[in-house]
Amino acid sequence: MNEKFIYLDHNATTPADLRVIEAMRPYFNELYGNPLSLYKFASKSREAVELAREKVAKLLNAEPNEIIFTSGGTEANNVAIKGVAHANLTAVRQVKKRGNHIITSKIEHPAVLKPCKWLESQGFKVTYISVDKYGVIDLDELRDAITDKTILISIMHANNEVGTIEPIEEISRLAKEHNVYFHTDAVQTVGKTSTNVDELGVDLLSLSGHKFYGPKGVGALYIRRGTKLVPFVHGGGHERNLRAGTHNVPGIVGLGKACEIAELEREEAKKLKRLRDKLYQGIMDKIPEVIFPGHPENRLAGTLSICVKYVEGESMLINLDFEGIAVSSGSACASGSLEPSHVLLAMGIPREVAHSSLRFSLGRDNTDEDIDKVLTVFPNIVKKLRKISPFGKHR
Amino acid sequence: MALEYTDKVIEHFRNPRNVGVIENPDGIGKVTSPICGDIMELYIKVKDNIIVDAKFQTFGCAAAVASSSILTEIIIGKPVKEALKITNKRIVKALGGLPKEKLHCSVLAEDGVKSAIEDYLRKAKRR
Ligand SMILES: Cc1ncc(COP(=O)(O)O)c(C=O)c1O
Ligand code: FES
Numbered sequence: 401m402n403e404k405f406i407y408l409d410h411n412a413t414t415p416a417d418l419r420v421i422e423a424m425r426p427y428f429n430e431l432y433g434n435p436l437s438l439y440k441f442a443s444k445s446r447e448a449v450e451l452a453r454e455k456v457a458k459l460l461n462a463e464p465n466e467i468i469f470t471s472g473g474t475e476a477n478n479v480a481i482k483g484v485a486h487a488n489l490t491a492v493r494q495v496k497k498r499g500n501h502i503i504t505s506k507i508e509h510p511a512v513l514k515p516c517k518w519l520e521s522q523g524f525k526v527t528y529i530s531v532d533k534y535g536v537i538d539l540d541e542l543r544d545a546i547t548d549k550t551i552l553i554s555i556m557h558a559n560n561e562v563g564t565i566e567p568i569e570e571i572s573r574l575a576k577e578h579n580v581y582f583h584t585d586a587v588q589t590v591g592k593t594s595t596n597v598d599e600l601g602v603d604l605l606s607l608s609g610h611k612f613y614g615p616k617g618v619g620a621l622y623i624r625r626g627t628k629l630v631p632f633v634h635g636g637g638h639e640r641n642l643r644a645g646t647h648n649v650p651g652i653v654g655l656g657k658a659c660e661i662a663e664l665e666r667e668e669a670k671k672l673k674r675l676r677d678k679l680y681q682g683i684m685d686k687i688p689e690v691i692f693p694g695h696p697e698n699r700l701a702g703t704l705s706i707c708v709k710y711v712e713g714e715s716m717l718i719n720l721d722f723e724g725i726a727v728s729s730g731s732a733c734a735s736g737s738l739e740p741s742h743v744l745l746a747m748g749i750p751r752e753v754a755h756s757s758l759r760f761s762l763g764r765d766n767t768d769e770d771i772d773k774v775l776t777v778f779p780n781i782v783k784k785l786r787k788i789s790p791f792g793k794h795r
Numbered sequence: 796m797a798l799e800y801t802d803k804v805i806e807h808f809r810n811p812r813n814v815g816v817i818e819n820p821d822g823i824g825k826v827t828s829p830i831c832g833d834i835m836e837l838y839i840k841v842k843d844n845i846i847v848d849a850k851f852q853t854f855g856c857a858a859a860v861a862s863s864s865i866l867t868e869i870i871i872g873k874p875v876k877e878a879l880k881i882t883n884k885r886i887v888k889a890l891g892g893l894p895k896e897k898l899h900c901s902v903l904a905e906d907g908v909k910s911a912i913e914d915y916l917r918k919a920k921r922r
């Protein structure tokens with residue numbers, strides 16, 4: 401069988417760093433106290449949670465009391481979007497402005513799109529902003545969409561499928577001008593690029609541990625001081641009443657550690673970019689009729705999204721899997737769905753081409769040999785599949 | 796998505812039988828799945844009302860390629876009338892099953908053979 405498993409799906413999830421696992425270990429059965437209990441033993445857990453909060457805050461250049469822990473990126477997005485929307489309906493004082501209008505984009509992760517859809521069913525109005533062929537938000541359309549009823553803009557920092565990085569600073573200027581809260585889903589950028597909340601100018605920012613070598617099932621929401629949210633998980637008074645439920649102490653400790661490690665590994669993006677560009681160049685040279693969605697420069701260092709004309713995505717994915725190479729076609733979260741990627745369609749890519757999509761996302765453990773292996777087997781896979789394809793007749 | 800395909804599906808996907816086109820075929824079926832938009836083309840050669848050869852080209856997922864491949868095995872040597880009765884259930888059974896969300900891929904193969912035979916019957920009438 402295959403000598404080595406080659407994992408090229410780091411935008412879907414990453415392996416937990418050994419240092420993260422070590423940091424978490426004591427909090428399962430040694431220091432297992434409930435952080436809210438009053439005896440000394442439990443204070444160890446409380447301190448661990450607060451230390452983790454400081455580490456998350458440091459990575460974002462935020463204050464610890466501006467961070468709440470959640471069960472991941474999905475929940476952070478839900479807390480932010482529904483929290484702002486509902487604060488607006490209740491008697492919470494000092495909300496920025498009252499209204500019923502939310503602005504987001506057509507290329508958000510379902511963890512933003514679905515809460516927005518749900519809010520539409522609750523009487524809110526949502527505008528979904530278009531993107532250009534690189535997946536960059538149309539700023540003019542965004543500017544024109546803002547009304548005196550707009551209460552929230554939610555635009556992702558980088559797209560999970562194509563890696564395009566959005567002009568967050570520009571959007572935050574628009575949001576400020578119009579006194580609108582601005583949330584960004586930074587699940588794909590935290591730990592990979594700079595996510596300084598003051599430079600970005602955001603009021604709310606979601607992150608998720610498992611996308612940057614932390615544990616799964618834990619994430620955080622940055623909430624700029626003064627931002628008014630109401631909770632939707634009610635229970636004990638955890639996390640400033642914004643997210644009830646006993647803390648996932650080991651997970652939170654692991655998340656904190658992952659943030660600390662991310663600061664140490666800032667050079668990693670350079671390596672990822674070099675390997676990614678090598679993969680890009682190799683595919684360009686060896687396979688005809690491939691297109692590369694995503695912004696040529698403003699893009700996550702490790703992400704390479706491709707559409708191989710005349711070949712369906714899943715059939716390439718399975719053939720790569722036979723070779724011990726793990727990639728995704730479109731978005732792993734959306735798979736099982738038969739519609740081609742909503743992100744690629746929004747970028748103006750024709751349906752049948754969008755059906756031919758594959759995403760390579762590189763990470764810390766990938767090597768030159770991994771890329772060489774892909775460049776050896778992948779062109780043959782495409783050649784073979786194109787023979788089966790009715791579109792491939794002329795070659 | 797876990798790849799919950801049977802060994803038979805994987806085997807046909809990796810080594811599809813009867814891939815290609817037939818020059819001067821007696822019938823051609825070109826069909827598109829209304830569910831996912833994937834495409835199959837099937838060529839048949841008929842002699843004395845028996846399908847003597849079949850070749851396909853498919854743009855689709857592994858289930859679609861395997862369905863197309865096993866379909867050609869099923870129909871070669873069959874009388875046209877019998878081949879017309881082949882349903883996707885028959886194809887799924889021959890493959891040892893398909894995941895629920897992949898059943899429509901076998902329908903593509905069923906549509907393909909129906910369309911190819913209809914084309915053959917149309918042309919035969921004209922002759
Ligand atoms: C952009 C984006 N947002 C949100 C999520 C969901 O995060 P989580 O898996 O932590 O709920 C993901 C991951 O799939 C993502 O890529
Ligand atoms: S998903 Fe389109 S044929 Fe299987």
